[in-house]
Amino acid sequence: MGDKGGTPPALRADARRNRAQIIDAARALFLRVGVDVPMEEIAKAAGVGVGTLYRRFPDRAELIKAVSLDNFARLVELAERVEGAEPDPAQALTTLLRSALELRLGITMTALSDRAYRAIQSSPEIDELRDRVMAVAQRLLGRAQAAGTIRADIEIGDTMLALVLVSRLVPPAGDDLAEMVFQRLFALVVDGLRAIPGTPMPGRPVTYEDINELRRSGGLGGFGKFAPADPDESQRAR
Amino acid sequence: MGDKGGTPPALRADARRNRAQIIDAARALFLRVGVDVPMEEIAKAAGVGVGTLYRRFPDRAELIKAVSLDNFARLVELAERVEGAEPDPAQALTTLLRSALELRLGITMTALSDRAYRAIQSSPEIDELRDRVMAVAQRLLGRAQAAGTIRADIEIGDTMLALVLVSRLVPPAGDDLAEMVFQRLFALVVDGLRAIPGTPMPGRPVTYEDINELRRSGGLGGFGKFAPADPDESQRAR
Amino acid sequence: MGDKGGTPPALRADARRNRAQIIDAARALFLRVGVDVPMEEIAKAAGVGVGTLYRRFPDRAELIKAVSLDNFARLVELAERVEGAEPDPAQALTTLLRSALELRLGITMTALSDRAYRAIQSSPEIDELRDRVMAVAQRLLGRAQAAGTIRADIEIGDTMLALVLVSRLVPPAGDDLAEMVFQRLFALVVDGLRAIPGTPMPGRPVTYEDINELRRSGGLGGFGKFAPADPDESQRAR
Amino acid sequence: MGDKGGTPPALRADARRNRAQIIDAARALFLRVGVDVPMEEIAKAAGVGVGTLYRRFPDRAELIKAVSLDNFARLVELAERVEGAEPDPAQALTTLLRSALELRLGITMTALSDRAYRAIQSSPEIDELRDRVMAVAQRLLGRAQAAGTIRADIEIGDTMLALVLVSRLVPPAGDDLAEMVFQRLFALVVDGLRAIPGTPMPGRPVTYEDINELRRSGGLGGFGKFAPADPDESQRAR
DNA sequence: AATGAATGAGCATTCATTCAT
DNA sequence: GATGAATGAATGCTCATTCAT
Numbered sequence: 004m005g006d007k008g009g010t011p012p013a014l015r016a017d018a019r020r021n022r023a024q025i026i027d028a029a030r031a032l033f034l035r036v037g038v039d040v041p042m043e044e045i046a047k048a049a050g051v052g053v054g055t056l057y058r059r060f061p062d063r064a065e066l067i068k069a070v071s072l073d074n075f076a077r078l079v080e081l082a083e084r085v086e087g088a089e090p091d092p093a094q095a096l097t098t099l100l101r102s103a104l105e106l107r108l109g110i111t112m113t114a115l116s117d118r119a120y121r122a123i124q125s126s127p128e129i130d131e132l133r134d135r136v137m138a139v140a141q142r143l144l145g146r147a148q149a150a151g152t153i154r155a156d157i158e159i160g161d162t163m164l165a166l167v168l169v170s171r172l173v174p175p176a177g178d179d180l181a182e183m184v185f186q187r188l189f190a191l192v193v194d195g196l197r198a199i200p201g202t203p204m205p206g207r208p209v210t211y212e213d214i215n216e217l218r219r220s221g222g223l224g225g226f227g228k229f230a231p232a233d234p235d236e237s238q239r240a241r
Numbered sequence: 242m243g244d245k246g247g248t249p250p251a252l253r254a255d256a257r258r259n260r261a262q263i264i265d266a267a268r269a270l271f272l273r274v275g276v277d278v279p280m281e282e283i284a285k286a287a288g289v290g291v292g293t294l295y296r297r298f299p300d301r302a303e304l305i306k307a308v309s310l311d312n313f314a315r316l317v318e319l320a321e322r323v324e325g326a327e328p329d330p331a332q333a334l335t336t337l338l339r340s341a342l343e344l345r346l347g348i349t350m351t352a353l354s355d356r357a358y359r360a361i362q363s364s365p366e367i368d369e370l371r372d373r374v375m376a377v378a379q380r381l382l383g384r385a386q387a388a389g390t391i392r393a394d395i396e397i398g399d400t401m402l403a404l405v406l407v408s409r410l411v412p413p414a415g416d417d418l419a420e421m422v423f424q425r426l427f428a429l430v431v432d433g434l435r436a437i438p439g440t441p442m443p444g445r446p447v448t449y450e451d452i453n454e455l456r457r458s459g460g461l462g463g464f465g466k467f468a469p470a471d472p473d474e475s476q477r478a479r
Numbered sequence: 480m481g482d483k484g485g486t487p488p489a490l491r492a493d494a495r496r497n498r499a500q501i502i503d504a505a506r507a508l509f510l511r512v513g514v515d516v517p518m519e520e521i522a523k524a525a526g527v528g529v530g531t532l533y534r535r536f537p538d539r540a541e542l543i544k545a546v547s548l549d550n551f552a553r554l555v556e557l558a559e560r561v562e563g564a565e566p567d568p569a570q571a572l573t574t575l576l577r578s579a580l581e582l583r584l585g586i587t588m589t590a591l592s593d594r595a596y597r598a599i600q601s602s603p604e605i606d607e608l609r610d611r612v613m614a615v616a617q618r619l620l621g622r623a624q625a626a627g628t629i630r631a632d633i634e635i636g637d638t639m640l641a642l643v644l645v646s647r648l649v650p651p652a653g654d655d656l657a658e659m660v661f662q663r664l665f666a667l668v669v670d671g672l673r674a675i676p677g678t679p680m681p682g683r684p685v686t687y688e689d690i691n692e693l694r695r696s697g698g699l700g701g702f703g704k705f706a707p708a709d710p711d712e713s714q715r716a717r
Numbered sequence: 718m719g720d721k722g723g724t725p726p727a728l729r730a731d732a733r734r735n736r737a738q739i740i741d742a743a744r745a746l747f748l749r750v751g752v753d754v755p756m757e758e759i760a761k762a763a764g765v766g767v768g769t770l771y772r773r774f775p776d777r778a779e780l781i782k783a784v785s786l787d788n789f790a791r792l793v794e795l796a797e798r799v800e801g802a803e804p805d806p807a808q809a810l811t812t813l814l815r816s817a818l819e820l821r822l823g824i825t826m827t828a829l830s831d832r833a834y835r836a837i838q839s840s841p842e843i844d845e846l847r848d849r850v851m852a853v854a855q856r857l858l859g860r861a862q863a864a865g866t867i868r869a870d871i872e873i874g875d876t877m878l879a880l881v882l883v884s885r886l887v888p889p890a891g892d893d894l895a896e897m898v899f900q901r902l903f904a905l906v907v908d909g910l911r912a913i914p915g916t917p918m919p920g921r922p923v924t925y926e927d928i929n930e931l932r933r934s935g936g937l938g939g940f941g942k943f944a945p946a947d948p949d950e951s952q953r954a955r
Numbered sequence: 956a957a958t959g960a961a962t963g964a965g966c967a968t969t970c971a972t973t974c975a976t
Numbered sequence: 977g978a979t980g981a982a983t984g985a986a987t988g989c990t991c992a993t994t995c996a997t
Contacts, residue, residue, distance in 0.1 A: 161425055164422060180454060187444055188402055192430065194433045195432045198432035204429070206421035220416070253980075256982090280967065289983085297981095494977075528980050529979085530981095531977080640898060656934070659919065664879060671909030682898075685898055772960070773960095777988080
C-alpha cells in the first residue's frame with residue numbers, strides 16, 4: 004500500500020471527503036447548537052452514518068480537537084495574511100481581531116465549554132498553531148504600542164481575552180440587529196484597547212503565558228457556563 | 242403576617258428554609274456547573290431529596306425562574322443603594338456594574354443558555370425587577386453623559402451588553418490570577434465606555450428596547466452556546 | 480373514655496365527616512379517573528390533606544376496601560328494597576340490575592382492575608354484604624325461572640357476570656349518546672337472559688360459588704385490563 | 718425490492734426481527750398486564766434493550782399504534798376469510814365475532830384505556846383497517862337481518878359494542894373455568910342479538926358513525942377505567 | 956470501509972407513603 | 977387530630993458508544 008509509514012495512514016479519497024464533511028457539519032452545529040449536539044445529528048448533517056463518524060473520530064473529544072485544529076489553521080492563515088498586507092500595526096491588529104470573529108469559528112471553543120476545553124487540552128498540534136497566531140498578534144501589538152496607537156499597559160493576554168469576550172456576541176448570519184450590536188461592542192472594546200491614557204489598570208499586564216497558566220488551572224474552562232471548575236468536576240468529564 | 246394576598250399560601254418554617262437552601266444551592270451550581278446540572282445534584286447540595294425540590298419547583302424552568310427572580314431582587318437592592326449613595330454618576334455606574342458582577346449572579350443567566358433564556362421568558366415579576374434595575378442604570382448613564390464622563394454615542398443597551406460580556410469572566414472566588422484578569426478586563430471595558438472621543442461607532446445607540454427585541458427574537462438566547470436560533474431549534478426546547 | 484372496646488374506636492364528629500368526604504371523593508375519582516388516581520388528588524377533592532387521608536386509610540388498598548364496602552352497603556339496601564316492592568320476579572331482577580348500574584358504583588370495582596381486585600380480597604365484611612346482595616338476586620332469578628320468564632339454563636353466576644360486563648358501559652352523567660348506547664346494550668343483554676328458547680349454552684350454569692372460585696384463582700382480577708394474572712404478577716402488587 | 722416508496726427505508730433483517738419480537742411482546746403484555754406496562758419490561762420480554770425499543774417506537778403511543786395496526790390487520794384477514802367461507806350470514810357473523818375474540822387481540826385496546834385510545838386516535842392506517850373490518854361485519858349483519866336471523870332493531874354499532882363488552886372476558890389460555898364462563902357469556906350476548914322478538918329497544922340503532930362520534934367525544938375512551946372524560950382529564954394525557 | 960442497529964447508563968419527573976409541625 | 981412537607985423508588989426517555997451486517 005502507498006502508506007509511507009506516516010501517522011495518518013493516507014485516507015482513501017471518499018474517506019477524506021467524509022472527514023471534511025464531518026468537520027464542516029460539526030463546526031456548524033457546535034456553533035449553532037453547542038458542543039453537546041448529539042453525535043447522530045452531526046452525522047446526519049454530514050450525510051454519513053454515526054458509525055462512520057466514530058470510525059474517523061473515536062469520541063467526541065477527538066472530533067472537537069479536529070474541528071479546533073481546522074479552525075486554528077484558518078486563523079494562522081488569516082493572521083499571517085493580515086500581517087503581510089497591512090502596514091499600520093494597530094489597524095492590522097484590529098482587522099485581525101475582527102476577521103477572526105467573522106470567520107465564526109467560535110474562537111475556538113476553548114472559551115465555550117468545559118467540554119471543549121478539556122477536549123482540546125494536550126493537543127500539541129493545536130498548541131503549535133495557536134502559538135503561531137499568538138506570535139503574529141504579539142508582534143502587531145508590540146508595534147502598535149511602540150507607535151503609541153494602543154495603550155501601553157496591556158499585553159497580548161489582555162488582548163486575547165478581550166477577543167474571547169466579544170466572540171460570544173458573534174451573531175448568526177442574517178440577524179441585522181444582532182450584527183449591529185456585535186459590531187458596536189467590538190468597537191467599544193477596541194476603544195478600550197486604544198484608550199490612552201486609560202484608567203490605570205489593576206494588576207499587571209496579562210501575558211500569553213498567563214493565559215496558558217489560567218487554562219492549565221481550569222480558570223478558563225468554565226467560560227462556557229459561568230465560571231470554572233472545582234476538582235471533582237472532572238468526574239463529569241466522561 | 243406580611244402576607245397580603247396569599248396565592249402562595251405561606252410556607253411552613255422548615256419548608257421556607259428548604260426553599261431558600263435549594264435556591265442557594267441552585268444558584269451556586271448553575272454558576273459553577275451550568276443550568277443543566279442534574280436536579281439530583283442540586284437537591285443533594287441543598288441537603289434535601291429530589292422530591293422536595295420538585296415539590297417546590299415543578300420543573301427545572303421554575304427553578305431557574307426562582308433563582309433569577311432572587312438574583313434580580315438582589316440587583317435591584319444593589320442598584321438603588323448605589324444610586325442613593327454615590328453622587329458622581331460615572332462612578333456610581335461603574336460601581337454598580339462591578340458590584341453586580343461581584344455578586345456572582347451570572348447576571349442573570351439570560352445570557353447563558355437557551356434553556357435559562359427560555360425558562361425566564363414570560364415572567365412578569367422578573368421583567369418588573371429587571372426594569373427597575375435598568376431604570377437606575379439608565380438614569381446614571383444619562384447623568385454621566387450629561388456630565389461628559391461617559392461617551393455620548395451609546396445607550397443603556399450597549400452598556401448592558403458590555404456588562405453581559407464581562408460577566409463571563411467572573412472567576413470563582415479564590416483564584417487570584419483569574420481575579421486579576423477579570424478586573425483588568427472590566428477596567429478595559431469601562432475605558433471603552435468612557436472613551437472620549439472614541440472611534441465613531443457603527444450603527445446607532447442600542448436601547449433597552451433593542452435588547453428586549455433581541456431577546457424576543459432569540460438573538461440573545463444563544464450566547465450560552467455560540468450563537469442562536471434557527472427555527473427548528475425550538476423542538477429541542479422540551 | 481367512651482370507647483366501648485369495639486374495633487372502630489368511635490370517631491369524633493369532624494373525623495367522621497372527613498371520612499365520609501374522602502370516601503365520596505374516592506368513589507367519584509375511582510370512577511372518573513381510575514383506581515390509580517393519585518392519593519393527593521383524592522385528598523384535595525375531599526378537602527383534606529393527604530395526611531388525613533392516610534390516617535384514616537393506611538394505604539390505597541384500605542381506601543378501596545372502604546369505598547367498596549360503602550358501595551356494597553348501598554347495593555344491599557337497593558336489593559332488599561326492590562325485592563320487597565316488585566312482585567314480578569323477572570321485572571324485579573331487571574330493575575335490580577339496572578338500578579345497580581345507575582348507582583354508578585362501578586359495581587364494584589372488582590371487575591375493574593387488578594389493584595381493586597386485590598385490595599378487596601379477604602374482606603369478610605365485604606363478602607358478607609356481597610352475599611346478601613347475591614342472595615336476593617338468586618331468589619329473584621329462581622322465581623323468574625320458575626315462572627318461565629328467564630331462561631332456565633343459567634345460574635346467578637352467569638347473570639352476575641353479564642352485569643359486570645355491562646357495567647363497563649355506564650356513562651358519565653350527561654352524555655346523551657353514551658347513555659342511549661348503554662341502555663340499549665343493557666336491554667340487549669337482558670334479552671339474552673330472557674331468551675327462551677336460547678341457543679343451547681356451552682358448559683353448565685355458573686354459580687355464585689364458581690364466581691368465587693374464579694375470583695380466587697385470579698380469573699376475574701384482570702378485567703380491568705384485558706385478562707388476568709400470572710404468578711409473578713404479584714410482585715407488581717406492592 | 719417490494720418497497721414501493723420508502724418512507725420507512727426497509728429495515729435490516731435483524732432489525733425487522735427485533736421489531737416483530739417487540740410487537741409480539743407488547744401485544745402479550747398489553748393484554749396480560751395492561752397498556753401501562755413498563756417499557757423496560759416489554760423490552761426484556763422481547764429480548765432487547767430499551768434503547769432498541771425506543772429506536773423503533775419513539776414513545777409508548779407509537780408502540781400502541783403499531784400493535785393496534787398489527788391487530789387490525791389480523792382482524793381484516795379474519796373477517797374477509799370468514800365472509801368468503803361461510804354462506805349463512807348469521808353464522809358467519811357469529812363466527813367472526815367469536816374468532817375475533819379468540820385471537821386475543823384485546824379488540825383492540827381502543828376500549829381498554831384512555832391511553833390506548835388516545836394513542837390510536839388519528840391514525841389513518843388504523844382507521845382504514847378498522848373500516849374494512851366494519852364493512853364486512855356490516856354486510857353480514859345486513860344479510861342476517863334480511864334473512865330474519867338477527868333482530869332488525871339493531872345496527873352494526875350495537876353489535877360492535879356488544880363485542881367490546883364481551884372482549885373483557887376473554888380469559889388467558891388454559892383456565893378452563895374462565896374459558897367456559899367466557900363462552901357462555903358470549904352465547905348469551907349472541908342470543909341477545911338474535912332475540913326475535915326482543916324487548917323493544919330504547920333509542921335508535923347505533924351506527925358505526927355513532928361509535929366514531931362516541932370515540933371522538935371521549936365517550937369510548939374511558940371504558941378502560943370506569944367511565945370517561947371530563948374536560949380537564951386531557952391534562953392527564955401527557 | 957460504511958452503515959445503522961443495539962446497548963445501557965444517565966437524568967427528569969411522578970407519586971405512594973412517612974413524619975415533623 | 978390535621979396538615980402538608982420530605983423522601984426515594986419507579987419509570988419514561990435520550991444519547992454516547994459499540995458492534996453486527
